[in-house]
Amino acid sequence: VEAIVADLQALLAAAVGAGHVLAASGIPADYGHDEALDVAPVQPAFLVRPGSTAEVAAVLRVASEQRVGVTARGSGTGLAGAARPGPGGVLVSFERMNRVLEIDDANNVAVVQPGVTLAELDRAAAGQGLVYPVFPGEMTASLGGTIATNAGGMRAVKYGVTRNHVLGLEAVLASGEVLRSGGKHVKVSSGYDLTQLLIGSEGTLALVTEAVVRLYPRLSFQATVLAPFASLEQVTAAVPRIIATGIGPLICEYVDVLTMAAITADGDIDLGIPAGVRESAIAYLVVMLEERTQDRLDDGVAELADQLTRLGAADVYVPAAPAARRLVEAREKAFWSAKGAGAHDILDAVVPRAAMAAFFDDVTRATAGSGGALVAGCGHAGDGNVHLAVFQPDAAARDRLLREIFAAAAARGGAVSGEHGIGVAKKQYFLELADPVAVALMRRVKQAFDPRGILGPGVLFDSPVAAGGTE
Numbered sequence: 345v346e347a348i349v350a351d352l353q354a355l356l357a358a359a360v361g362a363g364h365v366l367a368a369s370g371i372p373a374d375y376g377h378d379e380a381l382d383v384a385p386v387q388p389a390f391l392v393r394p395g396s397t398a399e400v401a402a403v404l405r406v407a408s409e410q411r412v413g414v415t416a417r418g419s420g421t422g423l424a425g426a427a428r429p430g431p432g433g434v435l436v437s438f439e440r441m442n443r444v445l446e447i448d449d450a451n452n453v454a455v456v457q458p459g460v461t462l463a464e465l466d467r468a469a470a471g472q473g474l475v476y477p478v479f480p481g482e483m484t485a486s487l488g489g490t491i492a493t494n495a496g497g498m499r500a501v502k503y504g505v506t507r508n509h510v511l512g513l514e515a516v517l518a519s520g521e522v523l524r525s526g527g528k529h530v531k532v533s534s535g536y537d538l539t540q541l542l543i544g545s546e547g548t549l550a551l552v553t554e555a556v557v558r559l560y561p562r563l564s565f566q567a568t569v570l571a572p573f574a575s576l577e578q579v580t581a582a583v584p585r586i587i588a589t590g591i592g593p594l595i596c597e598y599v600d601v602l603t604m605a606a607i608t609a610d611g612d613i614d615l616g617i618p619a620g621v622r623e624s625a626i627a628y629l630v631v632m633l634e635e636r637t638q639d640r641l642d643d644g645v646a647e648l649a650d651q652l653t654r655l656g657a658a659d660v661y662v663p664a665a666p667a668a669r670r671l672v673e674a675r676e677k678a679f680w681s682a683k684g685a686g687a688h689d690i691l692d693a694v695v696p697r698a699a700m701a702a703f704f705d706d707v708t709r710a711t712a713g714s715g716g717a718l719v720a721g722c723g724h725a726g727d728g729n730v731h732l733a734v735f736q737p738d739a740a741a742r743d744r745l746l747r748e749i750f751a752a753a754a755a756r757g758g759a760v761s762g763e764h765g766i767g768v769a770k771k772q773y774f775l776e777l778a779d780p781v782a783v784a785l786m787r788r789v790k791q792a793f794d795p796r797g798i799l800g801p802g803v804l805f806d807s808p809v810a811a812g813g814t815e
């Protein structure tokens with residue numbers, strides 16, 4: 345075994361340079377996990393840091409020949425355990441492929457390497473008055489990781505999710521071949537859309553080495569409107585009505601009363617809401633608008649405030665910019681508040697927007713029957729994407745509760761995950777609940793891209809590879 349491991353190390357060193365290969369004991373513990381709460385860390389056999397597409401291809405040729413599992417890693421902020429390496433496998437970190445190659449303001453696109461973070465791309469785009477509109481709560485996330493998970497985030501209600509913004513990809517197949525699909529053109533009807541197939545595939549089909557993403561004009565006038573409601577039903581009923589006005593919110597988030605108390609306490613934020621209103625509130629809607637001019641923004645805020653009042657809000661607040669910014673930041677960091685409070689898992693089921701109220705009833709019923717579990721949440725209300733923090737220390741009871749919640753989401757016409765992905769964490773629920781014809785076809789797609797099953801061992805499906813393939 346030692347000789348095989350030494351051989352593999354030498355082959356990987358030949359692929360990326362000895363200085364960019366770390367063997368097991370020298371790999372920092374952080375690389376053994378992402379941010380999923382319920383996934384145990386795994387130490388990979390090797391960590392490699394390629395600096396170019398050619399080096400990624402060389403690594404995959406070695407792994408394919410040696411039949412060793414390969415897991416891609418961006419920034420490790422994923423919430424599904426998809427970047428957790430397989431035991432005995434190779435972890436490919438894209439941290440050295442971190443250049444914004446081009447901001448093309450004539451075509452309104454950026455060309456980026458996968459290790460660029462969202463914060464870095466935002467800085468580069470802002471310099472040209474442009475924005476890449478994918479803002480998940482974590483701006484340290486990488487372009488490669490957000491493409492592989494089809495990340496959403498708060499602004500998806502206005503702009504859509506990652507797959508709406510990726511025009512082209514360069515990616516390395518398991519065999520080491522380099523695939524190019526799409527480009528700077530905004531439309532294409534030329535065969536199967538492989539760009540779209542790779543988006544959201546969680547590192548199981550190919551490793552992304554370059555991407556062309558859309559940029560949009562950066563609008564400078566923003567306001568946040570906060571509305572407390574006496575019931576969650578009122579909040580969920582209000583959302584489709586707000587969308588239907590055509591005001592076009594930039595974000596439309598619901599925050600339940602427990603989560604609001606936690607995030608405002610953690611962020612030390614005073615929103616100026618009188619105690620009487622706070623005490624009667626069960627949930628809040630946080631709606632943000634952005635416009636090209638102050639006049640348009642003022643009109644939008646007035647119309648929205650009027651709508652919210654008619655939809656039953658106890659009151660409507662427009663916090664001053666610093667407090668509003670801190671509220672939105674605190675909402676983005678709600679995951680850390682939940683983790684700090686001891687949450688055992690986080691889930692992000694998605695249902696049709698109009699089914700949210702019924703789904704919440706399902707969740708309440710399932711929680712009541714789950715031996716003292718507590719479920720608190722917030723989420724992308726405009727997208728029907730519910731983020732629930734689950735507090736239930738008993739693993740078997742938690743599993744039953746999650747199964748019931750996911751089954752309810754599926755029964756309401758939704759899915760297990762709206763944006764975090766399936767990874768290793770939610771695999772059993774996905775495999776049980778997704779359309780069996782679709783799952784069987786996905787397995788055949790996986791087989792076509794990666795016949796030796798080396799990519800993303802254990803992610804989405806149980807993996808056939810020997811090394812790095814065990815659960």
Ligand SMILES: Cc1cc2nc3c(=O)[nH]c(=O)nc-3n(C[C@H](O)[C@H](O)[C@H](O)COP(=O)(O)OP(=O)(O)OC[C@H]3O[C@@H](n4cnc5c(N)ncnc54)[C@H](O)[C@@H]3O)c2cc1C
Binds near residue numbers: 417493496680
């Ligand atoms: C506080 C917090 C808030 C969050 N809020 C949101 C949110 O609102 N919306 C949302 O969608 N997500 C959210 N997330 C989850 C996370 O930020 C996203 O899943 C993000 O897309 C992960 O990016 P990453 O670079 O960290 O990827 P990683 O965790 O490193 O990897 C994620 C997946 O991408 C694959 N991958 C990485 N690079 C490549 C590549 N080059 N080629 C192929 N596959 C690759 C990995 O193998 C893995 O399958 C949040 C996370 C945190 C911690």
